[in-house]
Amino acid sequence: MDSAIERIQKWIEERFGTKAVDRILRPIPNFSFRPDYWTGAILVTGFIMQGLTGFLLLLYYVPTPDQAWASTHYIVSSLPYGNLLLTFHLYDAYAIILITFLHMFRHFFVGAYKKPREAMWFYGVILGLITLGFGFTGYLLPWTVISKSATDVGIGMLNYFPLWLTGPVKSFLVGNGTDAAELTRFFALHVILLPLLLALVLFLKLYTFEVHGIAPPLGHSENEEVKKTSWMPGGILYILMLAMFYIGGLLIISSVFPATLPPEYSVQAAMSVTPEPDWYFLWIYQILKLSIFGGPNIVYALILVGLLFLILFLVPLIDMKEGRSPSERPLIFTLGMIVVTSIMFLTVWAYLTPGQTIPFYQAVIYIGGIALIEALAAYAALRRHRSSAASGKAHPSIAMAVLVTSVIGASASLLLFEKGYLISVLLIAGFIYAAMTSISKIERLRK
C-alpha cells in the first residue's frame, strides 16, 4: 500500500512542484501537531469559508433599506440551500470570534507574545479588532428590528464625544444620516474594506510567523533541536484534516440548528424591542449599562473600554521579562484570568438583564468577588509550582483549572447573590483554594 501511495505522492510532487514549498517555508516542529497549536489555521479556514459563503450570499442579497430584509428572507425561506448558507455564514462568524478569543488568550497564557514575537501579538490584536468590525457591520445587513436598533444605539454613542473627534467617524459610517446611506456604507465596509484590511494584516502576521516559527513549549529554548515535519505533505494534510473537521462540524450544527430571521426594521417595530448587540459585544454593553455611566457619562465607559483594548495591544511592552512560565509572571497571569472570567461573566449577566440599568455597587461586588476568588485560586496554584518553575514544569494548564473553577464559583455567586453573597464568595474562594492546593500536592507526589 505504502509504495502505491508514495508513487502517487511523488507523481503529484513532480508534476505540480509542491516540494518547492518546503524550500520556502520552514519545517514544522513535531510537538506542534496538536489542535491547540493550530487555532490560527482554523481561523484562516473560517475566514476563507466566510469569503466563499459571503460571495454566494452576495448573489441574492440586496443592500437597500427596502430590500435588505426581504432578500435575506428569500435566502432563508425559499432559496435551495439558502438557509444552510446563511446559517453557516452566521455560525462561522460566531466561531471565528470565539476562536479568536481562545487563540488570543492561549497565546497570552503560554506567553507566546514574548521576545521575539511581539509584532505577531500586535498584528493579532489588530486582526481581532477587524474581526469585531466584521461582526459590527455584518449585524446590520439583514436589517432586522434588533440589529438596526442596536447599531443605531452604538452609532448614537459617538454623539457624546466632541464633534471634532467623532464627527469624521460618524459621517464615514452613516454619510448624510439616512438609512440608505448607513446600510450602503456598512455593506461596503463589510465586503470591501474590512476584507482588504484583513488580507493585508494577515499576510504581515503570517510573514512574521514564518520568520520566527512556532514558539517552543515552556521550558524549551528557541534553538533547541527538535524533530520536524516538512509542509508538503505533512503540514498541509494536517491543516486540511482540521479544516474538514471544522467545516463539517459547523455544517452539521448549521443544519440541525438553523438560524431564524427576526422581524424587519421599522420605526414602529423598533419602539417595542430592547436594542441589544450580538453576544460578543454583550460584555461591553453591560459596562455601558452601569448606573454611573448613565447619560453623558457614557463617554467614560467608552474610554474605559478603549483603554482595555489599548492595554491588551501593549501587553508585550508591559510584560517584557523573559520568563514565560505562569509562576514567573504571576501578576499579569492572574490579571489575565480575571479579565477572561469577567468578560464571560459580564456576557452572561448582560444576556440575563437586557435593557436594565445595573447598580454600580452590584458590579463592584460581583467583579470584586470574581477577582478575589481568582486571585486566591491562582495564588494557591502558582505558589506550589514556584519551585518547579525554574525547571520549566509549571504549565499554563493551571490557567484552565483555575478558570473552570472560577467560572463555576462566579456563576454560583451570581445565583446566590440575593441570599448572602459575601458568605458564598468566601466559601467558594475557600473551596477553590483547598482544591487547588490539593491538586498541587497530588502533582508533587506524582513527580
Next chain:
Amino acid sequence: MKRVQLLLVGLFMTLLGELLSIAGIYLSSQLIINNDPLARLLSGVFIGLLLISFGIMIAFYRLSGSSEA
C-alpha cells in the same frame, strides 16, 4: 490484525462513509428544490459528514506515516 490492514480497513470505511454521504446529498438535493423540511434539515448534515469522513481519511493516511517526508 497488522497495522497496514487496520489502515486499509480505516480508509475503506471512510470511503464508504463518503459514498453514503454523497448519496445522501444527491437524495436531499432532489427534495430541497421543493423546500422539503426534512431535506433542508439533512442537507447540511450529509455535506458535513462527507467532509468529516474525508478528514478521518486524512487522519488514517497520516497514521500510515506516508505524510512524513
